[in-house]
Amino acid sequence: MTNKLRIHQQNLRKSSTATQDLLSNLEHSNTDLILIQEPNTNSNNKIMGFPSSSSMYQANSEIIPKTGIFVNNTSLFTKKIEDFSNSWITTIQIHLQQSPLIVSTVYIEPNSISSIHENLVRNLFKTYENVPLIVSGDFNARHTMWHNRITNKHGEVIYEIMNDFDLYLHNDQRPTCLTINGSSIIDLTLTNHKATPFIRNWNSKSNRQSIFDHALIEFEYISRDEIPQRIFNTTRRFNEGKADWGKFRDSINIEELNLAVRNIEHTQNKNKIEHNITKFTKIIQKAASQSMPIIKRSIYHKRSPWWDNELRCMQIVVQNKRYLFTKEKNLIAKQYLYEEYKHFRNKYIRTIRKKKFQQWKVFLEEINTNNTWGNTHKLIKNKLNPKTHTLPIIEDFPPNEHPKIIENIVNNMFPTHTNSPNIEHSTTQESPEQEYNISKEYIENLISKTSKKAPGSDNVTYTMLKAIREIISEPLAKIFSKCLNIGFFPQQWKKASLIIFPKPNKSDYHLHQNYRPISLLPSIGKLLEKILQIEIQNYLIENNKINPNQHGFTPKKSTITALFAIKNKILSDKQHKMTSLITIDFTGAFDNADWNIILNNMHQLQIPQHLIQMMHSYFHHRTITMKYNKIEYSKVMTKGCPQGSPLSPLLWNILINKLLDSFTITNASIYAYADDITVICSSTDLDGLQSIIIESLDFINNFSHQNNLKINFSKTKILNFHKKSFHQPIIIESNTIEIVNKLKILGVIFENHHLKSKINFTSHINSTVNKAIITKNILISYCKNTFGIDNRKRKNLFKGLIRPMLTYGSEIWFDQINKSQKKKLESIQHQFLRNSAMAFKTVSKSCINCLTKIETLDTYISIKTMKFLHNNNIQRIDTPNLNLFFKELKKSKLSEIFSQTNQNFQSFFINNYVPKFVHTNYFTTQFFTAHGPFAEYFCRMKISNNPFCSCDNLSIQNPSHLLLNCSHYESIKENLSLNHITNLHSFVQTKENFKKFKKLCQHIHDHLRSIEASNNVHPQPPNC
Missing domain, CATH: 1.20.58 (Methane Monooxygenase Hydroxylase; Chain G, domain 1)
Incomplete structure (x- = not known):
């Protein structure tokens, strides 16, 4: 920690180069704050050129910002003061030990000062007269008082403010602005009496330090006490990207490992088991410390790699x-x-x-x-989903209040259950004899399926376990078998580290309910949890104990099966009855799950006693710890399924299963996906429907009370699939349930349709298209025709990121939407695929589909729906090989599309398909499609009226002529050993030929473009 703040001020004259020059000058200075005037914005409302890893404060408006404060030191506790921040002034607060420090930067354009500027600056000094305040910026204020040759209106106003508030001016005689017309002092640093004694080393570097007009101003603020700093708390301790995995494996002390396991095998004493598991973990930790560096995070910006x-x-x-x-x-x-x-x-x-x-x-x-x-x-x-690393609930308050805030966060998110069961007493009961002998192969398979999740407080990651799974699988199998056989879940694997994330689109981030808690648990312990989860779930599935209307975290079920059931029920009831849909939201569902009720439900479900006994041990003395900087707060949990635990979804399903089983209200059906509850009610008359809705809500509300859950009535909604209005509002416990026109259920937006045989998904399609357009615009900014990832990666990105977004829930809504909406979706796909192929806008959909080897969206969704219906035994496909069936179907559809391509395209691919090795690029696409810098294309697009090639002024200049007959390119073809080729198909007949073809296309393209540029005849053709 330090008591010094290094502050720099610079007018950037809206230049990106000045921005880079500034950052290069500060490369080794460890500057904490940069006060900016006239930043580079590229004429939009965001300051450009500064690293996104640090904080940039600027005006929150559509107006282009003229000031900003860049916090280069990511460890400082800072926040923007909205009342004194707009386009021409930015003000922030920095938390110190005793009082805040206020820092403001100002830019007032020449000859523009007004009462608005004056009043706001005066108000700023008045508001913060009793705390340290620094105001520094380009005031365009000249006054003889600070050694200018003249005094202007700006100077007079600022001079009056200085006198009225007894401000100190830190400038000396050195000019701050140097132009060919002369020099002046217009960039000023002002402080009030609370800040003045702590300013040191003010300096104006106007000589060799900048290539632009304004000097770089620098100074320091020396605080009485050490300045509070944010410490980056993480459970990831080791830099696995720089790990020596061979050394890591060799560093595992196998002898000590086996000794710890033998000690566990030959004891019934739980303390000894805990002790030896700790030894086991330390062996892995020691190997990690010997083979991989500790993660180090610089709190300052690093020089960009292009700076040489x-x-x-x-x-x-x-x-x-x-x-x-x-x-x-x-x-x-x-x-x-x-x-x-x-x-x-x-x-x-x-x-x-x-x-x-x-x-x-x-x-x-x-x-x-x-x-x-x-x-x-x-x-x-x-x-698409910007991550924020700030926690306003903590950081907006003074550091001396942080311990109490953290305690409140933990206690509010994990409240103590006053009627919690005596779990400790339960764990003393002997479980029935049950012998487990888990195999090494089972553990290896379990480890291999793990993902890159954050580790727990022991810092052991799944990646480490994967690297040594051949070594540790057998020892872990013996440890887990022992734990299961004696009904003991080790204490160290029940210690959760709490991290919180702001929920998106919330208005007040000072409220704990607007944060999502995640419990980080030890990776080895989560493997044992996974075994428990598999054992319990297998029993429940094999014995048909889970209600079939529970679709969440259940084998062969998904959000799609839930939506399919909901859709079918709505359409079925809507035909002859008035139908309404209710979505139920529970407040903090997982975090408020009652352990006692879960255990009782497990007994009622007749889950084997040894597994219930294991769950008693699992619940006993679980702890949650939140660390922030050097502050740490822990508490013993008494309820809740930790979000981050493999067992949590199953435990919730066991809790809520009783609701699904007991819900037997006539003309009402209930569906669940984990804690997302949907009820569909129907009746022949309006009063009857309202009565059923109220009865259903009362039933679920009573269940909630009996099971220590709470319905969030503000998020519980009703969607009517009829046009009539209820005679009275629907009220439950003085809470009026809102009736809405559309409702998002498991990611799909439902609306009423005027036809009884339909559900309206217009809002869902519009939302999907809008999101896809946003994604497309982002993608295009990173993937241009002439640079960016190659065609293969672009196609994979489309298949893995874009297409799932476009088609999510299509099994539900595709048969309900109209031709126009389907056409809109196809158009969006075409735009993405056209970018993948790096093609001109004028290229047809058929050429693009064939070139990318990706079927139409209609075909893809049809196949997707057929797979869903087949896998769920709704509509089986009579075929011995399902994958081959769909492969042939896709091939036949692409073959149909191929017949619609132009003659030029078909000349390359005479077998009606594009070979697998053909991965096109910007140049080859133009020759395949005949949409490129060709005279024939320009003539067809009415850009020119001369379709002939300059080689003889008789031949039509198209890809066929250029590649096969044009005399201009005989030498390059000879160099590439392509001069023997007499037809277009031969260029893509072999992989080797295609590689040469790519080079030939680029050469011809570049030559045509150079001719075009020299003649300056044709404008740029339509592009992506």
């Missing part, structure tokens, strides 16, 4: 050139030096842009890996 020694040298040259012209007194010589400076500066700017783009291209394309889910995918996901 060439740029550093150019920067120094430009700075020196600027220094020479600013110091020159002779006007003629000064003008000459200025022009020389401009020449070198522009060259420097061009080089920055070039290197930046090259690095960006390398970062996106990742040509050395075939992994589709690399940087481009991560960027898209982050844009």
